[in-house]
Amino acid sequence: MASACCRLHQAMFSRRNDQTNPAISCATQPPQSNIKVVINGATKTIGRAAIAAVTRARGMEISGAVDNTLVGEDAGKVSGMDEPLEVPILNDLTMVLGSIAQSKATGVVVDFTEPSTVLDNVKQAAAFGLSSIVYVPKIEWETVSALSVFCEKASMGCLVAPTLSxxxxxxxxxxxxxxxxxxxxxxxxxxxxxxxxxxxxxxxxxxxxxxxxxxxxxxxxxxxxxxxxxxxxxxxxxxxxxxxxxxxxxxxxxxxxxxxxxxxxxxxTNVQCFMPGLIIAIRKVVRLKNLIYGLEKFL
Missing domain, CATH: 3.30.360.10 (Dihydrodipicolinate Reductase; domain 2)
Incomplete structure (x- = not known):
């Protein structure tokens, strides 16, 4: 009888102990992946500055550099960085977008090209699931309107910025x-x-x-x-x-x-004035599902 009482007492004590000291499980959170950034117009002065700025910024990385000049050169070296980025400059935007899409990462294309190519570039980026930032002087309102309609239908974010300053x-x-x-x-x-x-x-x-x-x-x-x-x-x-x-x-x-x-x-005084605005835009545009005109919407 005493033995049975002891076993009962031990069971009750064990149950109380479990309630007052619940088991603690440590579930590790998977690290957030960086935003993959593609610079289209990478060898322009502003493109080179953007490559360096994105590389220094937290939470993002250069995953593609596109231009028709200096093809094959390392994007980091072209931008005057001390170390190569091991990201070659390519002249095929589709190839760059395809490699990022396969990784299923969040991506942004920064477009510094020409007014005549902007609409096709944004459509290509959206087809691969990437948002776009467009800083292209002299872009026509008709192009902006067409981009707005497209982004609304595609539920894809895009910033058209008259200035990044x-x-x-x-x-x-x-x-x-x-x-x-x-x-x-x-x-x-x-x-x-x-x-x-x-x-x-x-x-x-x-x-x-x-x-x-x-x-x-x-x-x-x-x-x-x-x-x-x-x-x-x-x-x-x-x-x-x-x-x-x-x-x-x-x-x-x-x-x-x-x-x-x-x-x-x-x-x-120089192109560096556009870089803080660009970094803000990259972080914000990935949350959009439509087109926004003007950097002020993000400030």
């Missing part, structure tokens, strides 16, 4: 805020070389301010004097473009009111 996006946002408080505004820009003037940046600021619906510079609406700059739109916003070799690319927006002048300015 965080500073210029902040300048635009500050200019919109200021425009509600001032009735006089002029844009002054400087560029080291003549190109399309007024620049796309100046035009974008003018479009943003026009969308507010105000009429600016009411006391100086005349357009007869060429020295007064070009009027953009019908609301009196003027832009003055200064072109001198050696100048940084600079954009200033000058507002004035009674007794004060408020000036916003953004200078670009």
């Amino acid at each position: 965080v500073g210029f996006v902040l300048l635009q946002q500050a200019a919109i805020s200021a425009a509600f408080h001032y009735n006089n505004v002029e844009i002054v820009e400087s560029r080291p070389a003549a190109s399309d003037l007024p620049s796309p940046e100046a035009n974008q600021i003018a479009i943003n301010l026009t969308d507010i619906g105000q009429l600016y510079n009411k006391e100086d609406l005349s357009t007869d004097n060429p020295a007064r700059g070009q009027v953009l739109g019908d609301d009196g916003i003027r832009v003055h473009s200064l072109v001198l070799p050696g100048l940084p690319s600079s954009t200033s927006v000058h507002f004035s009111g009674p007794g004060e002048v408020y000036t916003l300015r953004h200078d670009i």
Whole structure:
């Protein structure tokens, strides 16, 4: 009898012990794989900078470099890095995308090519399950609209970025805020070389301010004097473009009111200014299922 009581006592004690000290299981989480990034237009100045920036960034890696020049060269060496990346520059985007698709990894194609090739490039990337970032100056609105329709149907993320500069996006946002408080505004820009003037940046600021619906510079609406700059739109916003070799690319927006002048300015000294915005865009675009226009949507 005593033996049976002892066994009962031991069983009860063991049960209590199991309840107060539950077994602990250590389930290891599989490491998250890096975002695979393909740079299309890899040998351009901005493409080389992008290769180096992505390589240094956490959570992503260069898995492909595409261009028609320096084919076969190592992407790291072409970008001025100390060590090779063992990623050759290829001139076949489909081949690069296919190798990434086989790994079933999350991927992004960064497109620095030409307006005429953007639509086909984004479609190719989507066919292999990769999102796209498009930074291609002079891209037409018709192309952006076609991309938007395609991405909506394909449920695939795409960013079309007029600029990748965080500073210029902040300048635009500050200019919109200021425009509600001032009735006089002029844009002054400087560029080291003549190109399309007024620049796309100046035009974008003018479009943003026009969308507010105000009429600016009411006391100086005349357009007869060429020295007064070009009027953009019908609301009196003027832009003055200064072109001198050696100048940084600079954009200033000058507002004035009674007794004060408020000036916003953004200078670009080299292509590195686009890299923080690019890294943000790569991290954000993989979560999208449609097209977004403008880096500001990610800030």
